[in-house]
Amino acid sequence: MSDTSASISRDEVAHLATLARLALTDDELDRYAGQLGVILASVARVAEVAADDIPPTSHALPLTNVMRDDEVRPGLTQEEALAGAPAAEQGRFRVPRILGEEA
Amino acid sequence: MSSLVGTDLVRLTAAETARVIADGEVSAVEVTRAHLDRIGAVDDRVHAFLHVDEEGALAAALAVDERRAAGETLGPLAGVPLAMKDVVTTKGVPTTAGSRLLEGWVPPYDATVTRLVREAGIVILGKTNMDEFAMGSSTEHSAYGPTHNPWDLSRIPGGSGGGSAAAVASFEAPLAIGTDTGGSIRQPAAVTGTVGVKPTYGGVSRFGLIALASSLDQAGPCARTVLDAALLHAAIAGHDPLDSTSIDAPVPDVVAAARSQDVRGMRVGVVKQFSGEGYQPGVEQRFRESVELLEELGASIVEIDAPHFAYALPAYYLILPSEASSNLARFDGMRYGLRVGDDGTASAEQVMAITRDAGFGAEAKRRIMIGTYALSSGYYDAYYGQAQKVRTLVVRDFERAFEQVDVLVSPTTPTTAFPIGERIDDPMSMYLADLCTIPSNLAGNASMSIPAGLSPDDGLPVGLQFIAPPLADDRLYRVGGAVEAALADRWGHLLIDQAPEL
Numbered sequence: 382m383s384d385t386s387a388s389i390s391r392d393e394v395a396h397l398a399t400l401a402r403l404a405l406t407d408d409e410l411d412r413y414a415g416q417l418g419v420i421l422a423s424v425a426r427v428a429e430v431a432a433d434d435i436p437p438t439s440h441a442l443p444l445t446n447v448m449r450d451d452e453v454r455p456g457l458t459q460e461e462a463l464a465g466a467p468a469a470e471q472g473r474f475r476v477p478r479i480l481g482e483e484a
Numbered sequence: 485m486s487s488l489v490g491t492d493l494v495r496l497t498a499a500e501t502a503r504v505i506a507d508g509e510v511s512a513v514e515v516t517r518a519h520l521d522r523i524g525a526v527d528d529r530v531h532a533f534l535h536v537d538e539e540g541a542l543a544a545a546l547a548v549d550e551r552r553a554a555g556e557t558l559g560p561l562a563g564v565p566l567a568m569k570d571v572v573t574t575k576g577v578p579t580t581a582g583s584r585l586l587e588g589w590v591p592p593y594d595a596t597v598t599r600l601v602r603e604a605g606i607v608i609l610g611k612t613n614m615d616e617f618a619m620g621s622s623t624e625h626s627a628y629g630p631t632h633n634p635w636d637l638s639r640i641p642g643g644s645g646g647g648s649a650a651a652v653a654s655f656e657a658p659l660a661i662g663t664d665t666g667g668s669i670r671q672p673a674a675v676t677g678t679v680g681v682k683p684t685y686g687g688v689s690r691f692g693l694i695a696l697a698s699s700l701d702q703a704g705p706c707a708r709t710v711l712d713a714a715l716l717h718a719a720i721a722g723h724d725p726l727d728s729t730s731i732d733a734p735v736p737d738v739v740a741a742a743r744s745q746d747v748r749g750m751r752v753g754v755v756k757q758f759s760g761e762g763y764q765p766g767v768e769q770r771f772r773e774s775v776e777l778l779e780e781l782g783a784s785i786v787e788i789d790a791p792h793f794a795y796a797l798p799a800y801y802l803i804l805p806s807e808a809s810s811n812l813a814r815f816d817g818m819r820y821g822l823r824v825g826d827d828g829t830a831s832a833e834q835v836m837a838i839t840r841d842a843g844f845g846a847e848a849k850r851r852i853m854i855g856t857y858a859l860s861s862g863y864y865d866a867y868y869g870q871a872q873k874v875r876t877l878v879v880r881d882f883e884r885a886f887e888q889v890d891v892l893v894s895p896t897t898p899t900t901a902f903p904i905g906e907r908i909d910d911p912m913s914m915y916l917a918d919l920c921t922i923p924s925n926l927a928g929n930a931s932m933s934i935p936a937g938l939s940p941d942d943g944l945p946v947g948l949q950f951i952a953p954p955l956a957d958d959r960l961y962r963v964g965g966a967v968e969a970a971l972a973d974r975w976g977h978l979l980i981d982q983a984p985e986l
Binding site for chain 2: 389397399400402403416417419421423425426427429430432435436437439441444446447449461464466467474476479
């Protein structure tokens with residue numbers, strides 16, 4: 382089990398930022414370490430509730446799979462799909478390299 | 485020649501506006517032009533709009549006039565202008581969700597809400613300002629600068645839908661669409677002296693809403709009167725096959741309920757947890773008076789104990805960031821929106837991280853990291869898992885309450901509008917603005933805020949919240965309409981008529 386006393390170090394913030402794909406600056410790491418600690422200490426109050434035998438609720442309404450009929454219907458055109466792309470080439474999304482230098 | 489001039493036209497309710505258009509007293513184009521002029525005259529100070537679609541609005545209004553001239557029977561809001569929150573996609577009209585990441589993005593499709601609004605002949609004037617991706621209670625977290633409260637331009641208009649509420653409160657539009665994940669329709673309504681409704685979760689389609697927290701998000705109406713909100717609610721609600729969480733059941737007759745204005749025999753619950761420390765005395769005073777008024781109108785008052793509501797706020801601030809961190813992962817700089825650092829050598833992953841750091845504002849980053857933390861292995865059970873159990877307990881508190889009463893009543897938010905800048909660097913104090921609104925989102929039930937008067941300590945609007953069980957949205961309109969009418973009778977006008985001239 383984890384510790385919910387919730388102070389959070391600068392290194393932990395840096396790790397979270399990596400997981401969340403946020404290239405934070407040094408200033409941001411300092412600032413968020415303090416702020417996230419305050420927020421986590423406050424939300425950790427949920428632990429005060431005795432709820433061991435309580436089922437979790439993930440959604441306000443009971444969810445079931447919803448299927449539509451398997452019929453062809455219009456979607457976006459290629460032009461529409463690419464219209465908001467930061468870069469497109471040959472009718473496709475152009476993305477930066479996805480493999481490492483040595484690959 | 486019309487006897488109504490522009491300044492009169494913008495002060496009509498939506499229902500009245502539709503009537504004068506249907507009667508041929510004015511054209512829809514004249515109505516739209518009057519509102520565009522009003523926006524031109526005051527929005528440099530209010531900053532409710534991120535984008536005004538003058539051309540699209542006038543074309544939509546002309547289409548209504550042409551259909552009317554051709555003898556078509558049009559809907560009850562045909563020709564009425566509306567301000568659309570910028571988190572709702574609008575084909576061909578920029579949609580940013582208040583973020584740099586989506587600056588200049590033009591959606592290739594309409595949200596279902598947008599489609600229904602257009603089909604009702606409602607005229608979309610433009611897109612309204614909001615906290616980035618709907619995260620905030622003040623609209624200060626917009627990447628495009630804050631919106632100002634029309635009652636006091638140095639104060640916040642609430643959030644995240646501060647632009648929609650301010651547009652309605654400053655007579656720039658009689659109607660607006662908001663979205664409410666933890667209070668983003670109701671809290672702005674409260675602090676701007678307007679009406680805002682969060683329908684039952686699943687009552688209005690989420691298709692085309694840029695998702696914040698999918699299990700909590702719900703679009704709904706903003707207006708200056710309860711009847712206007714009901715008319716808009718009826719126009720946008722209903723089952724949508726494009727949203728798997730959309731409710732496949734008839735929409736309650738909210739318009740008839742708004743017109744009934746009768747609460748005799750209604751059982752109204754006062755939640756004892758919604759008072760005390762942190763509540764402004766003037767807010768509590770107006771709230772007590774509203775409860776007395778309900779009793780005078782023939783409702784019976786019951787005190788309700790909801791012990792787990794005290795834990796709704798911390799549970800929400802774990803569930804929301806968890807869902808948000810997942811939903812906002814889509815902003816990766818690859819398919820749409822901003823891309824930064826693509827210098828030909830940086831990898832996709834590096835570009836993604838640089839883009840997200842440059843594109844997200846401080847509140848978005850905080851919540852993404854809190855959510856990432858709450859979902860990480862080792863912390864999941866203590867944070868996200870425990871928050872979901874608390875959510876169950878909040879739902880049960882509501883179920884017990886609704887065995888005893890028809891609706892609950894509370895202040896909408898603990899204070900009146902606070903000064904711009906006051907809470908911007910103190911996230912926890914900002915979060916407290918949603919103390920009374922969050923439980924409804926966790927439970928998925930229906931709730932509404934209407935004006936309760938001005939706080940005697942600072943002269944600013946106070947909101948009164950009603951909460952009804954899921955699918956009983958009509959009860960909100962019944963009780964809201966009755967209180968609104970009784971207060972208007974007492975004051976001789978609606979509260980919004982006391983708003984300062986801008």
